[in-house]
Every structure is written in structure tokens, then in C-alpha cells.
Amino acid sequence: MIRKLSCLALALSIAGCTGGVGGGEYGFNSPYSLVRATDITVGDDSLVVTAPHEWNRARPFFFDDVRWVEDWTLNGPSLDSMSFVSGLPGGKYLVRQSRRADRQVPKFRSDMTAPEVAAMIESLYRVRAGTVDFRTIALQPRPFVGTNGFQFDYEHLDTDELWRRGRAVGAVVNGELYLIILDGARSHYFDAAAPDFEAIVNSARIRR
Amino acid sequence: MSSLVSRRAMLAGGGAIAASLATGVAAERILPSAMIPLIGPGYRPIDVDERGLWQQYARVEEEIAGSNLLIKDPALTAYLRDLIGKVGGPAAKDMRIYLARIPDFNAVMFPTGFAVVFSGLLLRMRNEAQLAGVIAHESGHFLRKHQLRQWRDQRRKTDIFSILAVGAGVAGAGVGIYTGQIAQLGQLGTILSLLQYNRTLEAEADAMGARLLAENGYPPIEMANTWQQLIDEEKLSAKYRRKRYHRDISLLSTHPAPESRMADLRISASELTVPGRAYDNGRARYLAAIADIRPMLLDDQVKLNDPGASQYIIDTLAKDGWNGLLRFYEAEIWRLRNRAGDDLRAAQGYAAALAYPDAPADAWRWHGLMLMKQGHAAESRAALSHYLAMKPNAPDAAFVRQMLMEPNR
Numbered sequence: 085m086i087r088k089l090s091c092l093a094l095a096l097s098i099a100g101c102t103g104g105v106g107g108g109e110y111g112f113n114s115p116y117s118l119v120r121a122t123d124i125t126v127g128d129d130s131l132v133v134t135a136p137h138e139w140n141r142a143r144p145f146f147f148d149d150v151r152w153v154e155d156w157t158l159n160g161p162s163l164d165s166m167s168f169v170s171g172l173p174g175g176k177y178l179v180r181q182s183r184r185a186d187r188q189v190p191k192f193r194s195d196m197t198a199p200e201v202a203a204m205i206e207s208l209y210r211v212r213a214g215t216v217d218f219r220t221i222a223l224q225p226r227p228f229v230g231t232n233g234f235q236f237d238y239e240h241l242d243t244d245e246l247w248r249r250g251r252a253v254g255a256v257v258n259g260e261l262y263l264i265i266l267d268g269a270r271s272h273y274f275d276a277a278a279p280d281f282e283a284i285v286n287s288a289r290i291r292r
Numbered sequence: 293m294s295s296l297v298s299r300r301a302m303l304a305g306g307g308a309i310a311a312s313l314a315t316g317v318a319a320e321r322i323l324p325s326a327m328i329p330l331i332g333p334g335y336r337p338i339d340v341d342e343r344g345l346w347q348q349y350a351r352v353e354e355e356i357a358g359s360n361l362l363i364k365d366p367a368l369t370a371y372l373r374d375l376i377g378k379v380g381g382p383a384a385k386d387m388r389i390y391l392a393r394i395p396d397f398n399a400v401m402f403p404t405g406f407a408v409v410f411s412g413l414l415l416r417m418r419n420e421a422q423l424a425g426v427i428a429h430e431s432g433h434f435l436r437k438h439q440l441r442q443w444r445d446q447r448r449k450t451d452i453f454s455i456l457a458v459g460a461g462v463a464g465a466g467v468g469i470y471t472g473q474i475a476q477l478g479q480l481g482t483i484l485s486l487l488q489y490n491r492t493l494e495a496e497a498d499a500m501g502a503r504l505l506a507e508n509g510y511p512p513i514e515m516a517n518t519w520q521q522l523i524d525e526e527k528l529s530a531k532y533r534r535k536r537y538h539r540d541i542s543l544l545s546t547h548p549a550p551e552s553r554m555a556d557l558r559i560s561a562s563e564l565t566v567p568g569r570a571y572d573n574g575r576a577r578y579l580a581a582i583a584d585i586r587p588m589l590l591d592d593q594v595k596l597n598d599p600g601a602s603q604y605i606i607d608t609l610a611k612d613g614w615n616g617l618l619r620f621y622e623a624e625i626w627r628l629r630n631r632a633g634d635d636l637r638a639a640q641g642y643a644a645a646l647a648y649p650d651a652p653a654d655a656w657r658w659h660g661l662m663l664m665k666q667g668h669a670a671e672s673r674a675a676l677s678h679y680l681a682m683k684p685n686a687p688d689a690a691f692v693r694q695m696l697m698e699p700n701r
Contacts (some may be wrong), residue, residue, distance in 0.1 A: 093488065096607070160361070176556060183532045183533070183534075184529075184534065184535050186529050186598045186601065187596045187597055187598045187602075188555070188597050188598075189597070190597055190628050190629075190630050191630050192548055193630065197661055198691060199661055199666070199688060199691070200627075200656070202688075203627075203628070205594075206595060207596070207597050207628060208593050210592075210595050211596055211597060216361060216393045216394060218397070218595075220687040220688065221687055221689050221691065222688070223687060223688035223690070223691045224688075224690035224691050224694075225690065225691060225694045234691060241360065241361070243361065243394070245359055245360050245361060247360075252547060255610060
């Protein structure tokens with residue numbers, strides 16, 4: 085989702101989010117590559133997860149590539165998406181953005197608490213996805229990557245007039261942010277992908 | 293007109309300017325007294341062009357009326373309906389008004405007599421007179437048949453115009469400038485962005501609006517004040533991001549229009565103000581009408597993390613007095629801005645908010661979190677407990693309770 089947001093924002097100014105060369109199962113020009121149902125390293129390869137089913141990985145998009153961030157989808161990013169953040173260091177952003185943009189996703193800081201990370205995620209949606217209504221459903225403790233993490237559940241209405249639901253599970257480990265986000269249309273798509281998401285979150289471990 | 297001129301001008305913020313560049317429209321103030329409404333009660337479209345336009349916009353209105361981006365609070369929508377009924381001139385009773393939840397400074401009038409007000413407009417208005425001024429201005433576009441006049445002028449280039457306007461992320465409508473990021477808006481936003489008027493038509497709507505305002509007992513100077521607020525907000529927003537104000541606000545960069553429009557409005561206001569007559573800006577009425585949604589309006593703006601604009605808005609609202617809600621959101625601006633020293637500034641801001649009786653529960657929450665980060669465990673616990681007492685069912689209650697239990701905090 086994270087990169088998708090950047091794509092949507094840029095989609096009108098450049099041809100689209102089809103960046104990337106290479107082949108794979110989907111052909112030379114496909115913006116996606118297949119994720120097999122096995123152990124996968126994501127982001128900058130410091131996070132390992134086990135996918136219970138096949139997913140589609142968005143190719144790194146050369147304009148908007150944050151090396152700690154990776155996006156997957158099943159039915160296309162406007163219906164569902166899973167995003168991985170693999171140890172974002174303090175002082176970095178979840179998305180590439182112009183320093184001069186009026187509206188900006190806040191910078192991550194190493195000493196952020198879970199409520200602050202949750203607020204940063206909320207601003208990500210409001211700034212980059214055109215979210216006009218954002219509702220926190222719950223913020224609660226949850227173990228993640230072998231440490232005390234958090235689970236953040238929320239719903240958001242975007243300017244395409246669709247309600248979406250999201251769940252972010254994360255933890256700050258040695259000052260770096262590890263996060264997995266599931267985001268999908270509130271009707272059907274979120275729930276359909278939720279079992280895979282749960283399995284992936286529970287399988288996540290940091291590669292040292 | 294050469295295509296180069298028109299393209300540049302459109303990219304610069306409106307085909308409108310193209311017309312004035314090509315024809316050299318003189319910058320002369322339009323007298324409020326000359327603004328005779330061209331539309332009366334029960335008006336129906338007359339000729340073929342107009343009937344076609346009305347048909348198209350009936351579909352647009354259907355789309356807008358069914359959008360789930362609308363705020364449908366019955367008391368608030370009734371208030372807006374009454375307001376347009378008051379300052380909408382002779383056709384006031386035929387007009388419709390919709391409130392969209394979009395955190396931008398904008399309002400739009402459609403050719404068939406319905407208006408869309410953005411929630412971001414309600415946030416920025418200091419009193420009823422300011423809001424009535426914007427609505428009267430918009431009504432002026434309808435009463436003077438601007439859409440039809442402009443459409444006839446621009447029919448040939450409408451399609452390319454809309455594509456360019458959307459592509460450049462630039463659009464002006466309603467109050468005159470739309471500074472939001474259109475690429476993020478969906479279909480509704482795109483529709484709203486397509487109505488733009490040239491400078492002469494905007495000046496007419498200003499004059500008509502000022503007249504409607506004065507006739508209904510509002511101080512007409514509030515229209516000029518609204519303009520001033522828009523310009524100053526844009527300036528501060530640009531300054532925070534180290535941009536020159538003129539570069540990014542394209543409509544302003546190619547034209548001294550806002551400043552000259554404001555100057556004209558000030559002259560018109562003094563011309564319309566009758567010495568000895570009492571004018572009421574309706575501030576108390578306005579605050580009562582938006583009371584329930586004001587926290588939401590502030591939340592929607594501040595979380596966009598546009599610190600210059602947000603700070604300007606809060607300072608402007610605080611001219612009528614600080615309170616706990618404004619102090620809390622001021623601290624939120626600093627927390628999200630997140631520059632060196634901002635954590636301390638935010639912490640002080642939350643503490644300051646708590647000095648007011650109307651401090652929201654979230655001020656206690658963030659105050660507690662900031663104290664915790666600073667290592668003040670006991671005070672942090674007290675603040676977080678206060679938060680939970682105020683909001684026992686808060687969505688993050690489970691997380692906060694865990695924080696309270698952790699011994700090392």
C-alpha cells in the first residue's frame with residue numbers, strides 16, 4: 085500500500101507505475117512478480133516471512149523506491165495490499181517525498197512509541213491516499229518479531245468514496261521500525277486476505 | 293489565441309487567465325451597484341446551450357448528492373441551507389447546498405444553482421459573516437450566469453482545459469484558488485475542480501457578494517478579510533517549506549489578482565457600509581452551528597502535516613480567544629512537524645492545553661506520553677490515568693493500560 089500511494093499520487097504526472105525491467109512469470113513489462121508460498125525476505129532483506137499462498141510483489145519503482153519498504157497485492161492495490169517495512173532507521177520516511185511538499189508524511193524517529201507510529205501511519209493515509217475520514221478502531225499490545233509490539237486497527241474513507249480497512253502490526257527494534265500492514269476494501273477484500281496476513285505476521289522474524 | 297499562450301495560462305491556474313492575457317482585460321473595479329441579478333425565483337434555462345448545460349449538471353448534482361464524502365449532519369446542513377437562503381439573492385429559495393468532507397479552503401457554485409462547500413472552509417471562517425460572504429460570492433456566480441457566459445467563451449477548449457488542469461494539479465474555483473492536490477481527489481474532486489472563472493467574472497461575483505452581504509446586515513468588510521486569510525495562509529505554508537510563495541501558487545504568480553481583488557473589496561465594502569447602521573458578524577451563531585464538528589475539522593487539517601497552513605489557521609481562530617482545543621491542536625502541529633526540539637515544544641503545548649477547562653481527552657493522552665518519554669514516570673501515569681478516566685472506551689485503552697502496568701516506565 086505504501087508504494088501504491090506514491091503511485092497514485094504520481095500516476096497523473098507520469099505514465100503510470102509500470103516501472104522496472106525484468107522478466108519473471110508476468111512478462112517483461114509487468115509491474116509485479118510472483119511471490120511463492122515459501123520463506124521470503126522482504127524490504128532490504130532484513131525481514132523474513134513465510135507466505136502461506138502465492139502473492140504478487142510490486143516491483144521496486146525507480147522513482148519512489150524506499151529500500152526498507154515493499155508492497156504485495158492479491159487483486160490489485162486499490163482492492164488489497166500488504167506492505168512490509170524492514171527496519172526503517174530513525175530520521176527516514178516511509179515514502180519518498182519532496183522536501184517542499186506542503187503536506188508531508190512525518191519523519192520516523194527511533195524513540196517513537198506505538199501511539200506515535202500509529203499517528204504517523206494515519207498521516208500517511210491522509211497525506212498520500214486522499215483519506216478524508218480516518219477512524220482508529222483499536223491500538224493494543226501484540227508480540228511481533230519476538231518482541232513487544234503493537235497492533236493498530238483502523239478504517240478509512242478515501243476520496244474515491246470507498247471505505248477501506250487496515251491493520252498494522254509492528255515494533256521498534258534497536259531504534260528501527262519493523263511493520264507489516266494489510267489494507268483492503270472494507271467489504272470482502274480485507275477479510276479475505278486477513279488469514280494470510282495473520283500467518284505472515286506470526287511467521288515474521290528479523291534476519292541478523 | 294496561440295496555443296502556447298493558452299496552454300501556459302491554463303497550467304498557470306485557469307483558462308481564465310488566457311482570456312485576459314489575450315484580450316487585455318482592464319483591471320477596473322466593478323461597482324456593487326452595477327450588479328443586477330440576471331436570475332430570479334423559479335428560473336429555468338432558456339436557450340439550447342443553457343438547457344444542455346442544465347441537463348449535464350443535473351447528473352453531476354445526482355452524483356454529488358449521493359457521495360459518501362458529504363457531511364449529512366441535519367442541524368448543520370439546515371444551517372447552511374438557511375444561510376444560502378438568506379444571502380442567495382432573488383433565487384435563494386431555489387438553491388441547494390452540500391457540505392463535502394474535504395480539508396481544503398474551497399467552495400464551488402454550479403450553473404444550475406447548487407453549491408458545494410468544503411469542510412476546510414468551515415474550519416477557516418471566523419464568523420458567520422465570513423462564511424456568508426463566500427456563499428454570497430458563489431451565489432453571485434449563479435445570479436450573474438457566469439457558468440454559461442464562461443462556457444460559451446471556452447467551449448472549444450473545454451476538454452483540453454480540463455485535462456491540463458487536472459494534470460497540473462492546479463485548479464481554481466469558488467473562492468478563486470484551489471490549492472489542494474487534485475491528483476489525490478477522486479471523481480468528485482475532479483468534478484469540483486473543473487469550474488473556474490476568469491478574473492472579470494470573479495470580480496463581478498465579489499461585487500455581487502459584497503452587496504448581498506451588506507443588504508443582509510453583515511459587515512461587508514469580512515469578504516476582504518477572508519481573502520486576506522487565504523493569501524496569508526498560502527504565504528506561511530510556502531515559507532515553512534522554504535518555498536517562495538509566488539512560485540507555487542500559480543494563479544497568484546502570474547497575476548496580482550488576489551491583492552487587487554482584496555483592495556477592490558475593501559473599497560466596495562466601505563462604499564456599501566452605511567454609517568450608523570449596526571452590522572452583526574454572527575460569530576456566536578456560527579460557533580454554535582459548527583461546535584460539534586470543530587474538533588473533527590481541526591483534526592482533518594492538522595494531520596495533513598502542513599505546519600505553516602495549520603499554524604496560520606489556528607492563530608487566526610485564536611484571535612477570537614485561545615481555548616484548550618486550539619492549544620491542543622497547536623501542540624499536534626509541532627509533534628507531527630517533528631523537527632529538532634519539536635518534541636519539547638509539543639510537550640509544553642499539551643501541558644498548556646490542560647490549563648483550559650475544555651482540553652480534550654487526547655491532550656491528557658499526549659501529555660502523558662510526552663512525560664513518559666522524558667522519564668517522568670509518576671506524572672506520566674497520572675496523566676494517562678486521567679485520559680482513561682475521561683475516555684474509558686478509548687480505542688487505544690488496551691495499549692495505554694499496558695503502559696501503566698510496565699514497571700520500567
